[in-house]
Amino acid sequence: MDFSYSDEQKLIKEQVEKFVQNDYSFETRNKILEMDEGFDRSVWQQFAELGWLGVPFSEEDGGFGGGAIETSLVMEAFGNGMVLEPYLSTIVLSGNALAFAGSSEQKAELLAGIIGGELLMSVAYAEAKSGYNLANVGTSATKAGDAYTVSGEKVVVLGGASADKLIVSARTSGGNSDEDGISLFVVDAKAAGVEVRGYKTMDGGRAANISFNDAPAELLGEEGKGFAVLDRVIDYGIVAASAQALGEMNSSFQKTLAYMKTREQFGKAIGSFQVIQHRMVDMFTHVESSRSMLIMSSMKVASSDAVERKKAVSGAKVYIGDAARAVAQDAVQLHGGIGMTEELDIGHYFRRLTLFCGIFGSKGYHLRRFADQG
């Protein structure tokens, strides 16, 4: 048993942390927020040059040779600075989908494009009435000869408005909520029949509703067997999002702690009040407990035992989600009025963490998924 990082891991962690600290200040981020796409393509190119876009992928696929643990290191550091660039949608979700299910041609073209920073992608899975159930797929795919077309609508596709290509779950057979019969497809976002409505999300990011009307589509992986791939991809997404949330929580905690030490009320530092002290201990506990759950899930998400993987990931999502909610709310509450303003970073962390609670499934959804594993 060893929970220490290798030298290679430490290197990437320090590199990203340093970048966030030096080159991604709150002011810089505020400027990026105002950009049309909600992120900065020149920053993305920098990530590509530094090799960060290849972190989760094997060396033979052109990657860094890392996995969920390394990805978590990157994402946690991104969380510290609330980095806006679409790492989750392009690298973690789309990249892993390609790595898990892509043909060698698809990897050579698309995965390489992602790693190189030339290609932005996203995975479109949620539908208007699907809730969090990945198997509830109404979008359909039709085969004509060797080619497929997909029709249907996907909603709240994170990073969807800037994606060049989309990975879309669609039904090739089976009933509306059957796991069997779901297939994954790569669809060009500019293709005929694809309509993208982009919009801002609560955290300042971007998402899109995307409709497909007989849009040309290329099969990714085996026909009808897409659910297992998607389920696994989303689990990797959860671990990465949890890591980012941990960074956001830890920053919220540290900033609140610092404020409690300096801000005075009734003639003394707020942090000298015992009630505040215990609240800070609770916040600290949320952060450290979440770190344990993140370590656990980033190790076990790679398990070949699906039950072990799902328990680890859903357990972590439940736990870290609760912690994120508590930390976000308390950071605002303890800051008082100033915590309610756009001017301060605290409110931005609050919204990022609020979004985290709902991403890839609510607490209720994952508690049930955990319990379903027995």
Add this chain to the structure above:
Amino acid sequence: MDFSYSDEQKLIKEQVEKFVQNDYSFETRNKILEMDEGFDRSVWQQFAELGWLGVPFSEEDGGFGGGAIETSLVMEAFGNGMVLEPYLSTIVLSGNALAFAGSSEQKAELLAGIIGGELLMSVAYAEAKSGYNLANVGTSATKAGDAYTVSGEKVVVLGGASADKLIVSARTSGGNSDEDGISLFVVDAKAAGVEVRGYKTMDGGRAANISFNDAPAELLGEEGKGFAVLDRVIDYGIVAASAQALGEMNSSFQKTLAYMKTREQFGKAIGSFQVIQHRMVDMFTHVESSRSMLIMSSMKVASSDAVERKKAVSGAKVYIGDAARAVAQDAVQLHGGIGMTEELDIGHYFRRLTLFCGIFGSKGYHLRRFADQG
């Protein structure tokens, strides 16, 4: 709208409160606890003489002319002193069952006997695998000529070991969990075929498992229509038990508050620590909020609208149950070591309140029952 008590209500409230304060000290109660039956029959006679055993019943039935509100006044005062005498099982449950469903002969004999203090009774409804579902009745009743016999087993019958007569729910028709087909019967506890195993409960009271083997039984109310009566009786029981819990909570709160003001640690009164102060405010909030729910439910339990009645009663049980749990746990925690001992009353309140959480249905059961009403 008027939430003030009438002069008659104030009189009974003051009378019982005074009795508990003067004649039912913790030391007296400890002696009663050691008695064979877990209560004092001479105290019970006193209650009869003071007219308290007739509080919930109409004047034409020989009672005081009160209802759930007056019963709550008595029970809250009983809660203050953790009175052990079987008021809940004999007066509230059995008495109301007789008042709601009894023939004039049954009322003349049994209700009068209860009010006079000569007769102890209890209602036997729970079964080994029924959980809290009053309709899950495996005990069966058979009619032969004009007479019935019942067979089956009832468990955890509060006050069951001292009861002279039992009101038993038994099935005369229908499937195992049908509401239709349940009938109520009066069974003599000394009759042939009745076997009583009495035991102590966590709060120092007594309960019994009772088996019936072709025991002679007398129908109470209409055959097959017993469920609605029982359901209503238990709702009255919940309101009365909630009132008692409120008395216990309030006493726990008051005693803890007094201790916080006198007990010193690290050179100052514990109550000067802000964390303790906020905990005491929370405890106070639990008590006052519970009082609101008690007032609400003691007024609405008499509603002829079953949905209104059930929402009021189940809502109160959920709310007051949560409050009882929190107050009981915090009273022990804030007392520290001494709160863990039998010597102090705090631990006894703790066990009474713990029992309250489970009586007549858990939080989960009543939250569902509430939600079922729409």
Add this chain to the structure above:
Amino acid sequence: MNIDYSPEELEFQQEVRAWFKENLPEDLKQKNMRGEMLTREEIISWQKLLGSAGYLVVSWPPEHGGPDWNATQRYIFDAERAAAGAPVGFSMGIIMLGPVLMAFGSPEQKEKYLPKIESAEDWWCQGYSEPGAGSDLASLKTQAVLDGDDYVINGTKIWTTYGHYANRCFCLVRTDNECKPQAGISFILIDDMSAPGIEIQPIVSIDGEHHLNQVFFDNVRVPKENLVGQEGQGWTIAKYLLTHERTTIAGVADSKLNLANIKRIAAENEVDGKALIDDEQTRLDIAQAEINLMQLEFTNFRTLADTAAGRAPGPESSLLKIKGTDTQQELSELKVKMAGYYAFPWHTEGFVGPEDFAYATQTYNFLRASTIYGGSTEVQKNVVAKMLLGLR
């Protein structure tokens, strides 16, 4: 002990209900139910309509244009207002300044200001908090120095709600630096928010909207007649308002409408093959919120019954703000949970998903303030511990 309204009260209820049914504009109702922000114009024209019906300054005594209602009637009115889906509007002038002027104001002040509150012509904002002072009013720094017939005001106020909508402002200012901090505070009126030297800086809050402001005063001249009461009486006036009866502080009426709305949404919206209400956890979450609201309503009734009977409200009344804001936050969070992915799109982007969810997140974010302003939950607990429980 009974819970029923009298025949007269029931008649009053019908009257009020009918008025709202007839007069509340449908688009205003829909916006309010969705949690959408209203424009300045929408609010003012609605308040003028209320004013014209005598329904605006309902807590005022008849000699100042109030309707002479008792506490129960005011409660019924507010309940009907909320149930109809009508917004609260702006009320600083009605709830805060009005009572102050009636108790401490000169005859001239009463004559000059009260009628324009009653008719919704004036929009008053409040200048209490200052940067760095938070709940600690005694430490405020904004100065008012007498210079001839004017006070000259310098300093800054923060968290001024709808300061950019208001034309007037009542302020706590420091008129004496020598005495004890609380004794040097005065209560003063600023007639014109567009006067020279006043600068209003918007503060955007985490719901993305502009409710709050910081107001800067740079040598702002205010005639000395605008002082309310005596110099140094500001602290007394501020405390007077805190103890002033407010039977609607718990927000029960609006929370009940919210809950009803949530139940309707849960029944109408289908997710993953079933209505939201058929999801066991959503169903139980809603039940728990309804039970919590029941509690709040009855605690409020107890206070109301005391007030109506001419008794001082019991200790439970001090908990209404804490529990009331808890419930508001709980309901707003429930709606966010029910929205699922549709909680993500920002409300400024129009209806990306079901209209019912479009403002769920905005409301949730905005309501985080409810446990901060008006005495944070932590400060409220300090006060209860000290005042009611005698812990110090």
Add this chain to the structure above:
Amino acid sequence: MNIDYSPEELEFQQEVRAWFKENLPEDLKQKNMRGEMLTREEIISWQKLLGSAGYLVVSWPPEHGGPDWNATQRYIFDAERAAAGAPVGFSMGIIMLGPVLMAFGSPEQKEKYLPKIESAEDWWCQGYSEPGAGSDLASLKTQAVLDGDDYVINGTKIWTTYGHYANRCFCLVRTDNECKPQAGISFILIDDMSAPGIEIQPIVSIDGEHHLNQVFFDNVRVPKENLVGQEGQGWTIAKYLLTHERTTIAGVADSKLNLANIKRIAAENEVDGKALIDDEQTRLDIAQAEINLMQLEFTNFRTLADTAAGRAPGPESSLLKIKGTDTQQELSELKVKMAGYYAFPWHTEGFVGPEDFAYATQTYNFLRASTIYGGSTEVQKNVVAKMLLGLR
């Protein structure tokens, strides 16, 4: 970063597992799993069996009879012990006194006492707390006055766990009243709990059982050789123990067994027509408890990994006691809820309902103490706030 045991550790695990399988008496296991109290004799004979296998003083260094295991091995041992259903036994001598004597004791003291702890011949109890002192050790009043070659002890100790089972006792006593309160405390050994002047008064706790005692000392004579370290060093010794490594403080291993037991019970017990586990709320309550336990286990692993690698445990280790006792209480409460009406019968009455539930309430009641003793949760949070977060 990896979570696996090495081949050697796996082998060790198998060895330990086999030993428990072969040696743990079935009736002891059943009683322990039900939460039933063990008798003095049952505990002693079980500890002697452990001692004979070299499995008793597992945290001690080899020169004192310990097995020379590293932290991971000790963790594995404890995990296997719990998983086998074996009780913890009495450990004051092993965990508390042993390390004190090794660090501060004289050669004679080591020779006299350590072997009899190792062999489970001696049962040591702890005399720290006093009535009215609680978590505030500096205020203790029990006096030890040197009189010739003896200390004469007068005073009283409270919350003495299993004082009525023990034959020896280590105490904190005051040997100097003049100096600062903490500097006047000494650490002393009482060889014989049946000596003249010692009276042990039972304290029955709210689980209805006799675990605790108050011990009275009336001119009890103890030879001066029984002083550990120097006069006035008691405070230092007490603090030394608090910082002493304890990889099992979170109680993960026993909580895991409890959870497994609860899952079995939920699957086997039918209520209202279905297994308890098929009740959605019970099922989700169990899932939540399992998730909380997962967290605790991994936080514990982090501490363990640090210790095993020779690093100081990280800040997360200070949370193990708080979270560990939370989890114990949560599991015990879950069992009470599952028991339904069968939580009511008192455990002294035999099996009124299913055996699985017979001790549920007793355990729940008893475990209320877990957040009080050994530094209450409130005191732990004070310490973390001060030491780790720098708040004061």
